[in-house]
Amino acid sequence: MKYLKIILLIFLPYFVSAQQLKLENGQELKLHPRLLLLAGQEKDILENVATDKVYRLIHETILRECDKFLSEPPVKEIKIGMRLLDKSRTCLSRVFYLSYGYRMTGNKSYLKRAEQEMLAVANFNKWNPTHFLDVAEMTTAMAIGYDWLYNDLSESSRKIISEAILNKGIKPSLDSTYNGWLGKKNNWNQVCNSGITFGALATYEDHPKLSQEIVDRAVKSIKLPMGQYAPDGGYPEGYMYWEYGTSFNVLFLSAIKTVYGEDFGLSTEPGFINTASFLEHLTGTTGKPFNYSDCISTAQFNPSVFWFANQNKDNSLLFIEKSNTLNNDSLRNRLLPASMVWGIGLKLDDVPVPLKNFWVSEGENQVATMRTSWTDKNAIYLGFKTGSPSASHGHMDVGSFVMDANGERWAMDFGMQQYESLEAQQVNIWNMSQESDRWKVFRYNNFAHNTVTVNGNLQLVAGKAFIEHSSSNPNFLSATSNITSLYADNLKKLVRGVAIVDEKYVVIRDEVENKSKEVNYRWTMATPASVKILNDTTAELSQNGKKLLLKTQLNYPSKIRLYSAAPTNNYDAKNPGTVLLAVEAKLPADCKTALSVFLIPKDEKKLDLKVKALKDWPSDNN
CATH class of the missing domain: 1.50.10.100 (Chondroitin AC/alginate lyase)
Structure with a gap:
């Protein structure tokens, strides 16, 4: 009996675990x-x-x-x-x-x-x-x-x-x-x-x-x-x-x-x-x-x-x-x-190409993406972001876009900066209010994103935008968003549309209605390319032996300018090999106008670069 007790004491934990517990x-x-x-x-x-x-x-x-x-x-x-x-x-x-x-x-x-x-x-x-x-x-x-x-x-x-x-x-x-x-x-x-x-x-x-x-x-x-x-x-x-x-x-x-x-x-x-x-x-x-x-x-x-x-x-x-x-x-x-x-049960010897070249998300931070091909490395890709800076981990990037063509990224996003580098400098990046330190960080505000800046002001944190219309038509892949609420302190209306036209080029179109004061309007695109300004409305971008032509249309005088992407504060991350390309114009009081920027990845000499008003763009919503 004595030895039985010893054996039980030794092996009891195993007996208990072997008696299977019943789950809920x-x-x-x-x-x-x-x-x-x-x-x-x-x-x-x-x-x-x-x-x-x-x-x-x-x-x-x-x-x-x-x-x-x-x-x-x-x-x-x-x-x-x-x-x-x-x-x-x-x-x-x-x-x-x-x-x-x-x-x-x-x-x-x-x-x-x-x-x-x-x-x-x-x-x-x-x-x-x-x-x-x-x-x-x-x-x-x-x-x-x-x-x-x-x-x-x-x-x-x-x-x-x-x-x-x-x-x-x-x-x-x-x-x-x-x-x-x-x-x-x-x-x-x-x-x-x-x-x-x-x-x-x-x-x-x-x-x-x-x-x-x-x-x-x-x-x-x-x-x-x-x-x-x-x-x-x-x-x-x-x-x-x-x-x-x-x-x-x-x-x-x-x-x-x-x-x-x-x-x-x-x-x-x-x-x-x-x-x-x-x-x-x-x-x-x-x-x-x-x-x-x-x-x-x-x-x-x-x-x-x-x-x-x-x-x-x-x-x-x-x-x-x-x-x-x-x-x-x-x-x-x-x-x-x-x-x-x-991956158990999944065989990867035959992974088919995705069927859709177009995607629109309808959640809190709405995004549209479009491409001309999944398998052609020279294909065009365009991503378009709406939503709000107030979203979790948000930036002032509403209306921003990225673009790939000919195997290169031409329109880029700097992305995040490591949190510890900012926190170590006592920068309060987790306060999402309009006056927060977060928006002083170069990579977080709209000055460094592929969107709009009006009168040198920040986007409004409380603003929010959605994908309002979109088209999966292969000849005119597109999405539009009313981003006025991000600029309500300066503009009466701002609607942005982005499209891949005829699988050949990209157009970014901003339709603007001004208030009763003149404004300085700045359209920005961050790029890793070398940029040569040919004239006020044309620039040539080059990288890795490939070229992209940027052309603008606006019925008011405008100029293409280049700005450094170097840090503006001692706590900002460095951004080597990049530059900010801007299209700038003074828009008079009470004007209604449209700025169209064309991004042309090939030497297309016979392109008709006319673009319709956003209300006339095709839409899957109709």
Whole structure:
């Protein structure tokens, strides 16, 4: 009897975990691993690796990174400004990659290195709950490593990691001092709910009641940002934050689906299932994104698109991701292993070309994109942005556009400046009021965007614009927006239309009604090209041996001028190799006029550059 008691004491934890807990929906709690990739599914991934060069490239990239991690010391608790996020992301990348590497190869060096990383992080004083994204990503890392490596971690390591997840991840999320993200509609909600849910699911058997409460809370809360995708999949925070918010949203849906067998209807929230198409259309013919708002100017690899392709049974959604994979020697994404999980059942040897050359989003920050081809690298691409500067991560870029042609980006957006560089100089970039420091930053205001400036004034933060008319006619791809509310202090009316005409050139047309005072009107386009002004109405742009002609039409005197894109404040980022091309005119009081700017990528000598009034442009709305 004495020995029986000893045996029971030793093995009781295993007996308890083997007695499957019942989840709220009646399902039995799966044994580890239970997050994203169940036991035995490794073979499905390895089958893809063996038969498909895209998966093989991703797989080999992950293993190559795993080998590098082996010689690197674990992360240390060092903040950059207000954030520990850099360390959280490093930990997530390492633990996710190493856990994947171990499950795919059985290499125990990967197991030991992941365990070392998690124990180091568990020993941090805290995971910086005052900037809760840091906690969320760290909890995601620890949860994946704990769950995927559970059966091969030492009992002491499991205990330390589980307690760290509880005390430094889950419990801080219950504190109202730190959990304001529960009521937010932006990426914070998606990332934080996902991360804490991962922690709760990974350690469910240790505190089933609390874990279930966390899941229930998240299912209710995450509907708020998911509502932002309605009605058609547009995401108001733009290309870069689409990757951030949507990726963690998909992680959340995927995790609860593997545990509960369902996602409680969340994937059917209006617009969400269509949002991968929105992302795809934000990529120009150069491969560069339409990087409006806070966004970097380079393309990103997006693992979550594999999930959307699987859910929609539509491989064409992977057209851009496949291209990014094959043309990029260093796939950089801390969630990269998830693409292998979500790619199970998807064959990439035949990824069809997307069917539509035109996209309009109808959400909070409405965008129109159009192109003449998906496969011709010399094709024309045009992106057009409306919305409001007051939107999350917004810039004063309403009415702005980007343009690609002949394999070059001619009209560009500078994109974001790294937050820490501004915060370190005490610039308050998170105040969105009209007089905020945010709008003094060069890259954030309308002076540096491809839009309009009147009398040297900022756009009005309270203003908001929408895509009012659009046309998917291949001979006149176009969109128009009334952007008057952004300039109501100076103008009676301002409507902008953009179009690709006859698949040959672009026109940007502004129709203006002035108030009772003369105004200085400035049309701006940022460009990386060299610019030669030929006369007051014509300029020649050159880059990489290619040329683009810019011509203007206005029934008042105007001039083309060039302005430096060099920083205007000591805290501004540098903008080497770029220039601001401006068309300037004095518009008299009470005038009604139109400025048309033509961007012609080829030497088209016989073009008829007349353009109709915006009211006569074709429209799919009619």
